[in-house]
Amino acid sequence: KFAGKTAWAVGTIGAKVATVPLRSARGGSSSSSGGGSYRVRGRTYHLLDQQEARHYQETGIASFYSGGKTANGERVNSRALTAAHTGLPFGTRVRVTNLANRRSITVRIKDRGPFIRGRIIDLTKRGADALGFREQGLTKVRVETLDTAFSE
Secondary structure, three states, X not given: OOOOOOOEEEEEEOOEEEEEEOEOXXXXXXXXXXXXXXXXXXXXXXXXXHHHHHOOXXXXXXXXXXXXXXXXXXXXXXXXXXXXXXXXXXXXXXXXXXXXXXXXXXXXXXXXXXXXOOEEEEEOHHHHHHHOOOOOXXXXXXXXXXXXXXXX
């Protein structure tokens, strides 16, 4: 049984994308307070707990994506200012700053990913356009938590 709302992870089964309930590293279920872990393509990803998410700040590579479904089964809205992150709770608002041009936007975490080493966040097309990197496909960014809303 899951406590509170169910958190979901995305993975692939053959060519299809699958969503599965997340389980914690201790073998129990994840809860609305965060924590836990999940596996995608043989790699384990850890969900940040409330304290870790509140103080999250990281510099790394951003990419963008569109189409398909989010980890919780919703369709990706490429016109929304949302993003995918491997560990921040769904509903967390973050500031993403393009370090090449200093443009900054606020997005809400609504999906899991990116599942490519070295990338820290996937933005929608609108987010990539707002930060001015869609033509390049990748850019170096700083991601900082503004507030957390634990909807998982």
